[in-house]
Amino acid sequence: MLKFLVFDHRDPDAEPARPDRWPLRNAYLMGADGNPVRADITFEDHAVVCDKREAGTAALALQHDCGELGEITVQTCLLPERNEPYILTLELARHRLMTLYTRLEEWSMFELNPDHSVPKRANRAREKFIEALCCQRDDPARASTLAQECLVTAIDGTEELALAHSELLLNRRRETDALPEHPIGVGVAPELSDPRIRSSVASNFDFLQLPMPWRQLCPEENEYDWSVLDPWVEWAASAKVPVLAGPIVGFDPQNLPDWLYIWEHDYDTVRDVIYEHVERVVERYKGVVTGWNVLSGLHVNKHFTFNFEQLMDLSRMALMLSRKLHPAGKLLVEVRQPFGEYYAENQRSIPPMIYADLLAQSGVPFDAFSLRVPMGQAVNGQYSRDLMQLSMLLENYAVFGKPLQLTLSAPSSPVTPVMIADPSSDEPVDDRCGHWRRPWSPVVQSHWLEAAFQIAMSKPFVDAVAWQDFVDHPAIELPLSGLVTEGHHVKESLRRLVGFRRSLLDLPETNEPPPSRKSNDDSNHGSHMGRPVPAGV
Secondary structure: OEEEEOEOOOOOOOOEOOOOOOOOOOOEEEOOOOOEEOEEEEEEOOEEEEEEOOOOOEEEEEEEEOHHHEEEEEEOOOEOOOOOOEEHHHHHHHHHHHHHHHHHHHOOOOOOOOOOHHHHHHHHHHHHHHHHHHHOOOOHHHHHHHHHHHHHHHHHHHHHHHHHHHHHHHHHHHHOOOOOOOOEEEEOOOOOOOHHHHHHHHHHOOEEEEOOOHHHHOOEOOEOOOOOHHHHHHHHHHHOOOEEEOOOEEOOOOOOOHHHHHHOOOHHHHHHHHHHHHHHHHHHHOOOOOEEEEEEOOOOOOOOOOOHHHHHHHHHHHHHHHHHHOOOOEEEEEEOOOOOHHHHOOOOOOOHHHHHHHHHHHOOOOOEEEEEEEOOOOOOOOOOOOHHHHHHHHHHHHHHOOOEEEEEEOOOOOOOOOOOOOOOOOOOOOOOOOEEOEOOOHHHHHHHHHHHHHHHHHOOOEEEEEEOOOEOOOOOOOOOOOOEOOOOOEOHHHHHHHHHHHHHHOOOOOOOOOOOOOOHHHHHOOOOOOOOOOOOO
16 A cells, blocks of 8 residues: 655645545556556545555556646656655655656756756756655655645756757757658548638648548448548548548547447457448548548547457457558557556556557557547546656657657637635636646647647657647537637637748748637737747747
8 A cells, every 4th residue: 555645735834635625636556567557546634545456666646736837647756565654745756856867868968058947947856855855754744845846846847858858859850851741730520611621721731630430420330421521531632631531440439339339248240340341431532541540549448348359359450451451541550548547447458558569569550650649628648747748658659660640639728627615715726637837728728739749740750740620619529629719710829830830841921820800818829828938949
């Protein structure tokens, strides 16, 4: 058992936290291999109690209030069980400080100018951590307060380091002409066919990411309706816009048709149905589509009782069939919830890195991995995280020797915030999904988008990055995450993304986002929620 003593740092005296003011969010344990492990995690007597079901060391990850840097999911180092409780903020700070120094070494960034903010923050965080260590037994409350200051400073340092490193790598990709041919894309909802949307996609993006939701294509068994997709595919062919289509098969509610659940315990029938579906879709659109997102989220396996071998068999079958039908098409496998929180709850699933490794080593014909990273909703895989975690996540996939594509999204307003009772105030204390630096807004969305695209495109193994939804719409997976509102008001995030692409590809300033009426949020576009993304990007 692991126990972590918690102090409420919103209290000036750092009193032990109360359950009503310190709810657990996105809490799970990770083992030595980095994969989540099964455990019961509760808040009891001012402490987080982790009753794990496996022996050995473990790290605790959970959503934590990091002051001005936001409410984000962070983690501790691997820790052995002991009777005496750990101090939570001290262990969170220890891990982040270790991350800062490890990345400085691995990225050869120790030679940064001493006046640069990263070494300054590293030194300040180290001093706070040493102070916290010295008083942890005699005065745990003060140790927790000092560790909290260390944590905030270290997170700030790691984010600035991630941005500084990405700027260096991105400049190198530009100078060596190593940028991909079609780097920046955007997704659309097939049912939205406004000519202004198509015009903006053609003018401001390098490729179209076209969803092919199975439940929409085949609402009834063996009855296909192509009327929504055909106009988009025909337009893309005439406009000569490259199309990445799919996922063809995805084990998520937005993709699976309701009638398929009838066969949820009959693997052989589901396999036959998937085979037929992949065959129909690829045969119909292979003349226009340049790349296929063949599989998405099979490893999460939330809705079926399939075992490990069956999931891998489905993956092999779908990829081999797609290659046979469209030899020239680029085939992708999409990893959803890439931080892997789901595995702590669902032992029928496969951890994302293990799934990726098995596919990469199996000899199955596919060309690249795709990661879907939505952020800003209180569901697994969508809790808010910082920029260093995004950078490290991408680097984890470099070991497989496959190119990587990325789909990003974040909201322009808090998504269904949960009000936490605060007896001293009528204001909401928090929202469950967390936030990055400031509560989600058009300004925060635009800053996060620009920073995330810069980090992603700086990685030499990243082929393309797409924003998940161009326009807000009722069926959107992450509400309010479009670049344009439902009323066709352009958000600041679209302007920043168009500017980033123009700078990335050294394009003349001719392409502009589609004209629109000013939205009520436009008055905030000049405000500042933190240090800007480095100049020149």
